[in-house]
Amino acid sequence: MYFNDPTFLLLIPALLLALYAQWKVKSTYEKYSRVPCSRGYTGAQVARYILDDYRLQNISVEPTPGELTDHYDPRTQKLCLSQGIYGSNSVAAVGVAAHEAGHALQDAKAYAPLKIRNGLVPVTNLGTTLAFPLFILGMFAGLPQLMDIGIILFALAVIFSIVTLPVEFNASSRAIRVLADGNFLTEKELPMAKAVLNAAALTYVAATAMAVLNLVRLLALRGQRD
Numbered sequence: 001m002y003f004n005d006p007t008f009l010l011l012i013p014a015l016l017l018a019l020y021a022q023w024k025v026k027s028t029y030e031k032y033s034r035v036p037c038s039r040g041y042t043g044a045q046v047a048r049y050i051l052d053d054y055r056l057q058n059i060s061v062e063p064t065p066g067e068l069t070d071h072y073d074p075r076t077q078k079l080c081l082s083q084g085i086y087g088s089n090s091v092a093a094v095g096v097a098a099h100e101a102g103h104a105l106q107d108a109k110a111y112a113p114l115k116i117r118n119g120l121v122p123v124t125n126l127g128t129t130l131a132f133p134l135f136i137l138g139m140f141a142g143l144p145q146l147m148d149i150g151i152i153l154f155a156l157a158v159i160f161s162i163v164t165l166p167v168e169f170n171a172s173s174r175a176i177r178v179l180a181d182g183n184f185l186t187e188k189e190l191p192m193a194k195a196v197l198n199a200a201a202l203t204y205v206a207a208t209a210m211a212v213l214n215l216v217r218l219l220a221l222r223g224q225r226d
């Protein structure tokens with residue numbers, strides 16, 4: 001019943017958006033990872049320059065395995081760049097590295113949405129693990145209270161997904177500003193880096209749309225029980 005209930009149809013637009021976003025990020029990244037930036041900086045160098053410029057010498061820039069696994073870890077104060085970004089001097093690499101540095105700057109400036117997002121991580125982990133099992137158990141066992149607990153837990157995961165959006169958009173706008181101000185990219189290269197970051201942001205929008213529609217779906221299923 002879980003997959004053949006009609007509310008599943010609600011997810012189709014979000015699934016299509018997610019597929020489009022995946023394709024867009026992959027094709028844009030591939031395209032601009034073949035364009036070397038004219039000033040010759042690598043992703044690691046750009047991240048280091050930006051961090052030093054903001055007196056964040058304590059944050060280390062390190063390579064990490066995998067593709068597009070780039071992230072900033074606020075607990076260990078490490079800016080981890082994937083192999084394809086760390087040593088590459090492509091426009092895409094410089095853009096992604098600056099975006100991750102943007103997260104480090106958010107952390108240093110105690111940017112509120114980032115604080116909220118980090119605070120939500122433990123409840124979100126619990127929520128995403130337990131929400132669906134509790135909801136489905138409640139549905140089968142005829143315990144609407146259990147379904148409600150599942151919905152509340154899932155709603156927390158939706159809030160997390162929504163709060164992630166300003167964090168991601170802000171990191172990208174900081175990145176573009178810093179790349180322009182620091183003359184890391186030329187006028188011609190900036191829109192290319194922007195395109196890579198916009199495509200990446202679209203994957204977060206798609207994930208949020210999916211989460212919101214899943215919540216609507218749970219509420220619809222819950223409504224049918226009353």
Ligand SMILES: [Zn+2]
Nearest residue numbers: 099103168171
């Ligand atoms: Zn990010």
